[in-house]
Amino acid sequence: MSDGVPGDAEFGFELVTCRWAERAWPPEPDRETDAVPVVARQLGTRNRRWDTVVVEADPAGLAARAAFGERALDSDLLHVVRHAPAEWAWYRDALPEPGYPWRYVRAAVHRAADRDVVETRRAGNRIEIRRIAPYPDWIRRIVAIENKPDLSASAARRLGDQMDHDVTTALADEVWVATAATGEAVEPALLEDLPVEAGVLVLDFDGDDPDARVAWHPAALDPSADTSLSAETKAGKRLELAERAYGDGWRSYVETMRPDCRWFELRSESGALVPWCAAAECHQTAGECSGSCPEFQPEPPSWRTRGWPIEGGPGKGIRRLLARRRRRVRAVDPEA
Numbered sequence: 001m002s003d004g005v006p007g008d009a010e011f012g013f014e015l016v017t018c019r020w021a022e023r024a025w026p027p028e029p030d031r032e033t034d035a036v037p038v039v040a041r042q043l044g045t046r047n048r049r050w051d052t053v054v055v056e057a058d059p060a061g062l063a064a065r066a067a068f069g070e071r072a073l074d075s076d077l078l079h080v081v082r083h084a085p086a087e088w089a090w091y092r093d094a095l096p097e098p099g100y101p102w103r104y105v106r107a108a109v110h111r112a113a114d115r116d117v118v119e120t121r122r123a124g125n126r127i128e129i130r131r132i133a134p135y136p137d138w139i140r141r142i143v144a145i146e147n148k149p150d151l152s153a154s155a156a157r158r159l160g161d162q163m164d165h166d167v168t169t170a171l172a173d174e175v176w177v178a179t180a181a182t183g184e185a186v187e188p189a190l191l192e193d194l195p196v197e198a199g200v201l202v203l204d205f206d207g208d209d210p211d212a213r214v215a216w217h218p219a220a221l222d223p224s225a226d227t228s229l230s231a232e233t234k235a236g237k238r239l240e241l242a243e244r245a246y247g248d249g250w251r252s253y254v255e256t257m258r259p260d261c262r263w264f265e266l267r268s269e270s271g272a273l274v275p276w277c278a279a280a281e282c283h284q285t286a287g288e289c290s291g292s293c294p295e296f297q298p299e300p301p302s303w304r305t306r307g308w309p310i311e312g313g314p315g316k317g318i319r320r321l322l323a324r325r326r327r328r329v330r331a332v333d334p335e336a
């Protein structure tokens with residue numbers, strides 16, 4: 001990995017890229033926008049997962065989305081929430097034909113009511129629903145970024161195939177490769193066989209905040225066109241992706257790692273809090289920092305009675321810190 005890139009894993013690069021995107025998206029200095037970047041990592045469809053996803057959100061729409069809670073709405077809940085009427089109505093009259101048995105819709109209506117994202121009442125043996133608010137149109141654009149700090153020729157070949165697929169499917173509005181600055185006159189990524197429609201973003205980690213430079217501008221893709229997926233299917237998938245980005249953000253890595261391990265620390269790297277393993281003395285990957293790690297040791301119970309430092313446990317404090325930052329970002333505060 002290049003000098004200045006945090007850690008010896010793509011994972012660290014990914015976290016720093018996410019943090020940078022949250023602060024500084026879009027990378028083109030001449031593109032003025034009031035869109036709020038909602039950033040997530042490891043998100044996609046069953047067939048394709050992207051390292052970083054930036055949802056460019058309409059500020060008023062994003063604020064209105066908050067009425068539906070912090071968690072993502074899945075496709076079944078979206079079906080209910082988006083079509084729930086302003087006035088009380090039997091759910092079967094109010095909602096469009098689902099294309100699957102109504103009993104599943106009924107279960108989703110109950111789930112929606114449990115999460116307070118729709119109102120329900122009984123009228124005889126019928127369940128009536130009413131919306132709590134119109135579901136807002138909050139998604140302007142969806143951008144997919146592949147993080148490749150070291151883009152070797154073989155990695156570029158694999159990535160080229162995947163990005164060809166992204167370009168022809170046009171599920172995202174644009175696709176990028178993010179790579180670490182090498183200091184060479186022509187960034188090696190530009191010499192690799194990537195689709196010309198993909199942008200190339202070069203991140204330089206020398207300072208406290210990474211510096212980003214556009215080495216190649218991406219072409220705008222058209223998600224509203226039928227490709228291997230119909231425009232309608234893509235619209236549904238894009239909404240689900242955006243909802244998952246909203247619900248998970250990019251700090252949810254902590255939920256699959258072991259912040260309750262005595263060796264787990266968070267270190268500030270290029271503006272992002274990146275996990276550090278004090279046992280191995282390196283930035284561990286999410287895969288290494290799991291239940292099967294042979295070095296895992298539970299944090300001493302006495303730690304939990306003290307105030308917690310950022311560097312070091314206890315795990316619950318780290319979880320709280322990251323959750324609080326996720327919440328602040330949803331509340332449209334990029335400095336959180």
Ligand code: SF4
Binds near residue numbers: 263265279280
């Ligand atoms: S010892 Fe293992 S579980 Fe503990 S922080 Fe390090 S990688 Fe994670």
